[in-house]
Amino acid sequence: MAAAVLRKGGVCLWRGVVGSRLSHAQAACRDILEGELEGIKAAGTWKTERVITSKQAVTIRVQGQHEGILNFCSNNYLGLSSHPEVVQAGKDALDKYGAGLSSVRFICGTQDIHTELEGKIAKFHNRDDAILYASCFDANAGLFEILLTPEDAVLSDELNHASIIDGIRLCKARKFRYQHKNVQDLEAKLLECQDARMKLIVTDGVFSMDGNVAPLPEICSLADKHNALVFVDECHATGFFGATGRGTEEHFGLGSTRVDIINSTLGKALGGAAGGYTTGPKQLIALLRQRARPYLFSNSVPPPVVACASKVFDLLLGSAGFAEKVQANTDRFRSQMTDAGFTVAGENHPICPVMLGDARLASTFADLMLEKGIFVIGFSFPVVPKGKARIRVQISASHSFEDIDRTVEAFKQVGKKLGVIS
Ligand SMILES: Cc1ncc(COP(=O)(O)O)c(C=O)c1O
Known part of the structure; x- marks a missing residue:
């Protein structure tokens, strides 16, 4: 909204825009918040929200990206969100x-x-x-x-x-x-x-x-x-x-x-x-x-x-069949990634944290994965402890083996480029 919101006495709220006058309290509040925001950015832990323009599914559309991005970071473990x-x-x-x-x-x-x-x-x-x-x-x-x-x-x-x-x-x-x-x-x-x-x-x-x-x-x-x-x-x-x-x-x-x-x-x-x-x-x-x-x-x-x-x-x-597929996919992803030299934390669960350590590395890694058509997200402090940044891959029953293999291949290419694996 482009117009400033006026209070009865004519003092503008601090969210008001161009030309609005701020009270001391409003200006101080804005400064404090700006400081916090700058601190997050300086620490490399700023979280940018990518915008999806399709249903939640294995293949999604992401704003500003080409069609058909493979989704490997949702909690849609059974693929039922758009069943x-x-x-x-x-x-x-x-x-x-x-x-x-x-x-x-x-x-x-x-x-x-x-x-x-x-x-x-x-x-x-x-x-x-x-x-x-x-x-x-x-x-x-x-x-x-x-x-x-x-x-x-x-x-x-x-x-x-x-x-x-x-x-x-x-x-x-x-x-x-x-x-x-x-x-x-x-x-x-x-x-x-x-x-x-x-x-x-x-x-x-x-x-x-x-x-x-x-x-x-x-x-x-x-x-x-x-x-x-x-x-x-x-x-x-x-x-x-x-x-x-x-x-x-x-x-x-x-x-x-x-x-x-x-x-x-x-x-x-x-x-x-x-x-x-x-x-x-x-x-x-x-x-x-x-x-x-x-x-x-x-x-x-x-x-x-x-x-x-x-x-x-x-x-x-x-039906009892849902859990079997997600487990088979998980086994395939985890074993291929480990063979490629990545450290995948966790205990044979569809949450597969690919450990990278550095927050900026995790975020760059995720960006390069997106360029290869794979949607994954880097997690860093304060969501995980400092120095334990990672990409949390999540496997779904609705992924095919081809989806898993394509994603592992992308991990290998990006991992080599960034020196994570040799
Ligand atoms: C372990 C755990 N408990 C609770 C919640 C909160 O669930 P909801 O999204 O339904 O509020 C989450 C979601 O992130 C979670 O992972």
Whole structure:
């Protein structure tokens, strides 16, 4: 907008443009923010958003690039974001149920499709019940504050997702942060809070930056030994990890009910639109419906989004084949990249971090990959630790072997050019 916005007294807001006068506070604020922005640029960690002008899919259109860019950095692990049945379900729901509810769930924002989807989620995870949120960030923000009191203790992996960290900040339980995946440290912390009324161990099932997996069998054994509960965030596991996509529990052969509480997202493998949920004991879900703040004070999930996710669960409940393809693709990518001399971190998960170290190198590498028609992104501080910049490749069931081979070839060419491999 080109016009300055005027306040009643005639003083321009600091976002106002050409010729506008700024108050001292407005000018000072702008200076502070400019300083921050310059600092990010100077550190080489500025994130530029590339603009996609097509659906999310294996082949995408990227603004300013030639046609047919291969996409290797989305969380569309099952390729369902633009699956025709999923898209059709969203269109039908738009016609039947409208664009949105203009309401939170407990006022007049609950439709039959919301409760149906919650039923399917609980069935998929073999749990009592489930509660929907607008995002998994909200599910993580809502849970801990309601479940835990000052009489309780929460023990959280130091590399858990930001939304878990924020959610735990909101609760009044005693807080313990254990070293990443370190079960000895976890046990030491459990011993420090033996007297707590409830002890909750909190971990990502799969850690999104490193593609590595929580040591769930050991965590569950410690939970048994020390009378603790286990919470797992399954955003990077639900739908595709484990033989039938039931997630980290299934990956480790722990059955489908060992973990006490699961939070996950509808915004990645499960259609990729938006939404999150908690699934677990019915008393917990009932209490969250009464008290969880992101549920009580935020709008109902829009009907087309609900219908898309619901169709995804129909597909997953009706077939077990989805997880196999993504695993075969992952094996192919990881082995070829390792043979070529790259260091690929993680544990045989579709998140394949190609480790480069330097932030600028990662960003240049990604730019050169785009010139070769492959969309990948460099990750650097503060998203990952300083000196551990990487390109996080994500494999999808919808990639073909030819797509994988073409991408490995591009990595080899760019890697040689930039001196990463010989
Ligand atoms: C481990 C983990 N938890 C939670 C979230 C938040 O999910 P949503 O996008 O549904 O808010 C993410 C998304 O990046 C995630 O990776």
